[in-house]
Amino acid sequence: MTLxxxxxxxxxxxxxxxxxxxxxxxEIRTFLIESCAQTGGHLGPSLGVVELSIAxxxxxxxxxxxxxxxxxxxxxxxxxxxxxxxxxxLKSEGGLSGYPSREESEHDFIENSHASTxxxxxxGMAKANEVRxxxxxxxxxxxGDGALTGGMAxxxxxxxxERKDRRLVIVVNDNxxxxxxxxxxxxxxxxxxxxxxxxxxxxxxxxxxxxRTPVVGQPLYExxxxxxxxxxxxxxxxxxxxxxxxxxxxxxxxxxxxxxxxALRRARDFGGPVIVHVLTQxxxxxxxxxxxxxxxxxxxxxxxxxTGKARSGPxxxxxxxxxxxxxxxxxxxxxxxxAITAAMLHPTGLNKFADAYPxxxxxxxxxxxxxxTAATGMAMNGLHPVVAVYATxxxxxxxxxxxxxxxxxxxxxxxxxxxxxxxxxxxSHNGMWDMSILQVVPGLRLAAPRDAERLRxxxxxxxxxxxxxxxxxxxKGAVAEELPAVGKLGSMDLLRRASDSGNADxxxxxxxxxxxxxxxxxxxxxGAQGIGVTVVDPLWVKPLDEALVAEAARYSVVAVVEDNGxxxxxxxxxxxxxxxxxxxxxxRTFGIEQEFLSHAKRDTxxxxxxxxxxxxxxxxxETVSRRTEASDRALADETA
Numbered sequence: 001m002t003l004x005x006x007x008x009x010x011x012x013x014x015x016x017x018x019x020x021x022x023x024x025x026x027e028i029r030t031f032l033i034e035s036c037a038q039t040g041g042h043l044g045p046s047l048g049v050v051e052l053s054i055a056x057x058x059x060x061x062x063x064x065x066x067x068x069x070x071x072x073x074x075x076x077x078x079x080x081x082x083x084x085x086x087x088x089x090l091k092s093e094g095g096l097s098g099y100p101s102r103e104e105s106e107h108d109f110i111e112n113s114h115a116s117t118x119x120x121x122x123x124g125m126a127k128a129n130e131v132r133x134x135x136x137x138x139x140x141x142x143x144g145d146g147a148l149t150g151g152m153a154x155x156x157x158x159x160x161x162e163r164k165d166r167r168l169v170i171v172v173n174d175n176x177x178x179x180x181x182x183x184x185x186x187x188x189x190x191x192x193x194x195x196x197x198x199x200x201x202x203x204x205x206x207x208x209x210x211x212r213t214p215v216v217g218q219p220l221y222e223x224x225x226x227x228x229x230x231x232x233x234x235x236x237x238x239x240x241x242x243x244x245x246x247x248x249x250x251x252x253x254x255x256x257x258x259x260x261x262x263a264l265r266r267a268r269d270f271g272g273p274v275i276v277h278v279l280t281q282x283x284x285x286x287x288x289x290x291x292x293x294x295x296x297x298x299x300x301x302x303x304x305x306x307t308g309k310a311r312s313g314p315x316x317x318x319x320x321x322x323x324x325x326x327x328x329x330x331x332x333x334x335x336x337x338x339a340i341t342a343a344m345l346h347p348t349g350l351n352k353f354a355d356a357y358p359x360x361x362x363x364x365x366x367x368x369x370x371x372x373t374a375a376t377g378m379a380m381n382g383l384h385p386v387v388a389v390y391a392t393x394x395x396x397x398x399x400x401x402x403x404x405x406x407x408x409x410x411x412x413x414x415x416x417x418x419x420x421x422x423x424x425x426x427x428s429h430n431g432m433w434d435m436s437i438l439q440v441v442p443g444l445r446l447a448a449p450r451d452a453e454r455l456r457x458x459x460x461x462x463x464x465x466x467x468x469x470x471x472x473x474x475x476k477g478a479v480a481e482e483l484p485a486v487g488k489l490g491s492m493d494l495l496r497r498a499s500d501s502g503n504a505d506x507x508x509x510x511x512x513x514x515x516x517x518x519x520x521x522x523x524x525x526x527g528a529q530g531i532g533v534t535v536v537d538p539l540w541v542k543p544l545d546e547a548l549v550a551e552a553a554r555y556s557v558v559a560v561v562e563d564n565g566x567x568x569x570x571x572x573x574x575x576x577x578x579x580x581x582x583x584x585x586x587x588r589t590f591g592i593e594q595e596f597l598s599h600a601k602r603d604t605x606x607x608x609x610x611x612x613x614x615x616x617x618x619x620x621x622e623t624v625s626r627r628t629e630a631s632d633r634a635l636a637d638e639t640a
Contacts, residue, residue, distance in 0.1 A: 002027050008083040010057040010107075021257050025050045029285040032076050035087035037305045041098055044283040044297035045144075046076035048175055048254070052142070052278055053077035055260035056171070059268060060140055063106045066125060070118035070143035070153075072099035072111065073298070074173065082107040091424040093600035098425060114396065114428060115366045116150025118143050119170065123160050126168040126273075138167040138268050145174040146343055149365030161245040164272045169264070170246075172275060173254070175282040241275045250277025255284060294346050316478040320417055322452045323474065324349030326459050327386065328356050335360075337463060340375055340387045342368045348388035348417050368393050372400035372412070379410035384463055387412065391419035391431025391473055398437055401469060406441045411466035415459070419448075419473035420514070420563030421605045427596035434473055435512075436568040439542060443468040446542035448513030448562075452479045458539060473513065475563070477602070480514050489536055490547025496523045496535035503532030506624050508555040510548070511537050512562035512570050519561050521613035522620065531624055541570045548574070549581045556627045559588045559620055563611065566591035588623055590616060 003024045007013050016024065028050050036043040054077070056067055062082070069075045076087075079096065082105050089095025100108035110121050122141035129137050147153060160168060241248045247270055252263050260278065267274040282296040283289025288308020289297035302311045331337055331353055338360040339353045345363055354361040364371045368389055375385035394401070394416055405412045419431040438446050445468060449455040455474055462470035485493035486500070495516060498505050507526065511519030516537045523533035536551070538544055552558050558578070560571035571589025578585060592609050606612060610619070 002031075004028050004031060004080055005085060007081055010062050010081065013054065013057050013081055018258070021051075021054060025054060025257065026285070028077050028080055031080065031085075031087075033286050033305060035090065036300065037303050039087065039090040039092070040299070040301040040303075041087075041090050042073040042076065042299050043286075044289050044292070044295065044299075045073040047284045047286055047289060047297075048280040048282045049074045049142075049173060050077045050284070051255050051257040052171070052173065052260055052280065053081055055257055055264055056140065056142070057081050059261055059264040060138060060169075063109075065138045065140060066109045067107070068110055068118045068121055068125075068139070068141045069100055070141065070147045071115045074142070074144070075100045075108075078107070079105075091426075091599055093598070093604055097599055099428070101426075111426075111428070114393065115147040116143075116153040118147075119153050119156035119160065122168055122170070123156050126160075126166040130166055135167070138169055140169045140171065142171045142173055145172060145176065146366055148172065149343065150367055151369060157244055157246070160273050164245070166273060167268075167271060168273045169267045170273070170275045171264075172250075172277045173280055174251070174277060175280045241277075247272065247274040248277065249274060251279050252277065254278040254280035317452060318477060319452075319455065319474045319479050320347075320349040322455050322479060323388070323415055323417070323459065324352040326456045327353045330460065330463060331357050331360065334384070334463070336382060337384050337386065338362065338378060340364060340371050340385055342366055342371050342387075342389055342393065344389070347390075348415070350388050368397040369400050372397040372414075373404045375412045376400070376404045376408060376410045379405075379412050379466075380408070384411050384413065384466065386415055386463065388415040388417065390429070391416040391434045392422075392429050394431075394434050395437065401438070401444070402441050405469040406444050409443060409467050410469065411463075412469045413459075413462045413465075414469065414471045416471060416473040418476040420475045421592065421597070421602045421609075422476045423602040423605055424599050426599040430592075430597055431473070431475075432563070432565045432592045432597075434471070435541065435562065435564040435570055438471060439568055439573055441469070444471065444542060445469075445540060446471045446473070447540050448473050449539070450480060450511070450514055450516040450537055451482050453482060454539065455479075475514055475602075480517050483517055483520065485537070489551055490545040492539060492545050492547065493537040494534070495520050495537055496527075496533060498527075498532030498534045503527060503530060505534065505554045506532045506556050507534070507620060508552055508558045509533060509535045509620075510558065510560045510570070510574055511535055512541055512560065512564075515561045515563050515611065518611060518613055518616065522561075522616040525613055525617040526620060526624075529621065531621065538570075542573065544570075544573055544577050546577070546581075549578060549583055552578055552585050553583045555585060557588060557620070557623055558585050559590060559616075559623075561611065561616065562589075562591045563606070564591050565594045567594045586623075586627070588620070590619075 003020060004027045029047055032043060032046055060067060084096060087096060091098040097104060099111050101111045102108055118141040122139045126139045249263050249267055252259055263276050267276050303309060304311060327339060339350050340362045341348055341350045342364055343366045345351050345354060350361060364374060371387050375387050378385045416434055419434060422429045422431060438444055445465060447458040447462060449458045459472050462472050483495060485495060486497060487494035509519045509523060519535045523535045526533045560574050562570045566589050569591055571591060575587040590611060597605055
């Protein structure tokens, strides 16, 4: 049995002799590398905090002392140390989550994988301990330097600093990176701390030297100690953490486990809020990760352990690549187009734009709110910014989209990658909210392309709009096959016509984005049963083309199929449009139930949600049949 296999809880870890901890750390790294080579996962961040995870669980008493991980990318070693040793189905249905999960363990407290939130959770938990009189408990928050670029983290720090006796330890896991190198003034400040000699080391040296000096040595040392703040500013520039009123320890070698334990014990025993600044290396202990320039194996897919190379699979065109290439083309045509990323240059594909136009790319760090409002300012001053974020992260800057970009009618384009069901990254990453929350934004225009050609076209149309914000959303993974239109209905694409099969106008299906493919397959199945089905792709789902009104009036039933939460999304918008024009055709909406989805493959989740041609065909056959029977009865009553 390996050392880590004997560790099923933190108490077992605390009983392990200190001299065995280096071997334990190596075993954990080997296990994580071999496991992620099979499944993929957040390997680089977790390799960087193995010693830190060991030290945290040896010093603090989890779960009594909650350990909160900001984003949770770095939580794999924590999972191992709390007894979760089966990584064979990591991020797969029924297996371990890729993030901390309250369902998995009492040692996991927050599973929200959106960054910059842990300090606010920690502040609230520490205040709760105070109110409840639980003064023997310490709340621990582990936050990366990348997450510290988020404004919410600084709102929390401002509140944490208001009281000096709340037991709260903030561990800044500083590896100089989020996905890629951390950007901005904070990054520069932390870099200066990494490069500067430690204040405590300098003070110790001064004390040792001066105390050896006869007569004047001790008075000089005391005078020097009295100038502590000035010395600290000179040795560690701009000590903003202590300027906020927070005790600061560090920088500390994040791979020196004894040093980490010593610092964490000091922080724990201080009795108030303390920042422990820890320097780590993302991908530590695995050369391919350490040397990976793009993101140091932040979240690789399956790979070969010996070489670190991704396992070969079929070459497929991905949505992100289509967006990236189109942005480069648009950039060549329009010098006013600029791009903004929130610390996700490569994941969003904007690295290609950055290579082509290095003076027109802006990485604002993990700060989506700032990105949206800064983009509005750019638009006010003659540029057309394209803000590329994951769809789930648009939730974080809704107020800025509404009250900054839209209120001021500015031409800002938001490109939402990983829209709809993303699957294996779990509840917080599914982009299932955007088409609901954006429906309430006055003037905003929202496009949902069904294939690569439509993405290219709609992105160009979006950046041509200068008097309102525009949004283009597209999913994760391989691009759906080309789905040509058979005609036009106003600005919309007709994909199937009931008249082409000689059937009656029984059913109109509105297929949104990539669900247009599912709608067409459903129509083909229903057509084989003699049900007349027309399929339309609106392309722009906000605002809807009013040509849809007259068309819908011709059918017995209208169905809307979308990969968004059902509440308030396109289905509801279609129903509202028809009601506003006194069209009483019933509207059936098919989308994602308004619930947080467990991690599983996209196809599995869509099947669970009934968003497959087979299930939709069954439900719509029943709906059309009931509608036809009702019409027949009404006609019979009229003629009786």
